[in-house]
Amino acid sequence: MFAFLTNNLVLPTVLIGLFSLIGLVMLVVGIYRIIFSTDVVKQRMRLFVEEGKKTLPTSKVGYHMAPRELRGSFFNRTLTPLFQRILGFFGKYTPTKSIAKFDHDLRLAGNPHGLHAREYYGIRMILLLVGFGLAFLIYSRFGLPKSSSLVVGLLVIYLTFVLPGVWLNRSINARKAELSYNLPNALDMLSVCAVAGLSFEQGLKKICEFWSNPLTDEFKQVLQEIDMGISRAEALRNLRNRINLDSLSSFIAIMIQAETTGMNYAEVLENEAKQMRIFRQYRAKEQANALPAKLMVPVSIFIFPAIIAIIVGPLLPTLMGGMFR
Numbered sequence: 001m002f003a004f005l006t007n008n009l010v011l012p013t014v015l016i017g018l019f020s021l022i023g024l025v026m027l028v029v030g031i032y033r034i035i036f037s038t039d040v041v042k043q044r045m046r047l048f049v050e051e052g053k054k055t056l057p058t059s060k061v062g063y064h065m066a067p068r069e070l071r072g073s074f075f076n077r078t079l080t081p082l083f084q085r086i087l088g089f090f091g092k093y094t095p096t097k098s099i100a101k102f103d104h105d106l107r108l109a110g111n112p113h114g115l116h117a118r119e120y121y122g123i124r125m126i127l128l129l130v131g132f133g134l135a136f137l138i139y140s141r142f143g144l145p146k147s148s149s150l151v152v153g154l155l156v157i158y159l160t161f162v163l164p165g166v167w168l169n170r171s172i173n174a175r176k177a178e179l180s181y182n183l184p185n186a187l188d189m190l191s192v193c194a195v196a197g198l199s200f201e202q203g204l205k206k207i208c209e210f211w212s213n214p215l216t217d218e219f220k221q222v223l224q225e226i227d228m229g230i231s232r233a234e235a236l237r238n239l240r241n242r243i244n245l246d247s248l249s250s251f252i253a254i255m256i257q258a259e260t261t262g263m264n265y266a267e268v269l270e271n272e273a274k275q276m277r278i279f280r281q282y283r284a285k286e287q288a289n290a291l292p293a294k295l296m297v298p299v300s301i302f303i304f305p306a307i308i309a310i311i312v313g314p315l316l317p318t319l320m321g322g323m324f325r
Contacts, residue, residue: 020137024130031123094121107242109171110214124164131160175214176245182215183247184280187273194266200255201226218243233259247276 094102094117102117115123135153139146186207193203204223208216218239225235236252251272258265 020134024134027126027130031126094118105168105172108175108244109168110175110217112171120164120168124161127160127164128157131157134160176243178213179215179218179243179245180247180276180283181280182211182213183251184273184276186211186215186219187251187269187276191266191269191273194264194269200232200265247279251276 098121099117102120106112106115106117106120134156138156139149139153189207189210190200190203193206194200198206201223204219208220208223221242222235222239225238226232230238233256236255240249240252254268254272255265257263258268
């Protein structure tokens with residue numbers, strides 16, 4: 001058996017495929033750790049803000065050399081900078097026209113894991129190179145016909161090329177769904193704050209204090225722009241351009257119109273919240289009505305064969321005996 005494996009190059013092919021899979025897993029884990037690595041600037045700010053209060057009194061302060069303390073795991077201190085350099089190397093070749101598009105798409109997704117255009121393009125290039133390597137391995141090492149190995153190799157390259165875009169589109173859709181779900185509640189709280197006598201900015205601050213979600217993150221950026229001197233209408237237009245959500249765009253248009261015409265925005269917010277809740281109910285009913293059609297595929301693949309086997313299985317010996325008499 002061992003001679004058969006070695007003569008037909010099955011064992012070396014399996015070993016090469018295994019090592020390639022291990023390398024791919026290590027690469028994905030490294031990129032994942034890079035994405036979730038802690039920002040050095042945040043660590044330093046936390047060090048100076050939190051530990052700065054623990055300084056000694058002025059009369060007892062003395063000059064001394066503090067030993068350097070290593071922070072973070074060995075992986076974060078050694079391999080993370082290496083992967084960051086690799087991503088930076090591939091990110092340098094990002095086309096200029098693609099930077100704006102990638103930044104816009106990543107902004108719609110909420111910049112997941114702190115990714116920007118160059119880092120995202122670097123990950124795409126690395127995955128594409130891995131796809132070419134796997135395709136070459138399949139074409140040269142596996143004992144498949146040339147046409148079949150070529151088709152499989154092209155399919156692997158296509159999957160590695162499309163996978164980052166699919167992940168980004170799913171992140172954008174998930175974030176938009178979460179924003180649409182949280183918007184009616186935020187409008188209700190804004191209307192309550194307006195009835196209580198608070199201004200629009202004060203209502204946004206209250207929402208940001210009580211909740212923490214992608215919508216409040218966007219509201220915080222709106223408040224920062226207003227504090228910088230940008231008008232409320234311009235800050236809301238910037239919010240509309242960043243998110244590109246239909247329900248939020250209609251709310252922003254109504255708020256700008258209410259500000260220009262001098263309307264009471266408490267009633268406007270209350271009516272808009274009711275309308276968005278009705279739209280959310282319709283959206284939930286639409287998703288529920290689409291479930292039976294989506295369940296047909298797994299039911300036909302996994303449940304129907306089992307039912308047929310249970311029903312027809314006991315009859316097979318009788319049928320086979322009657323056919324071969």
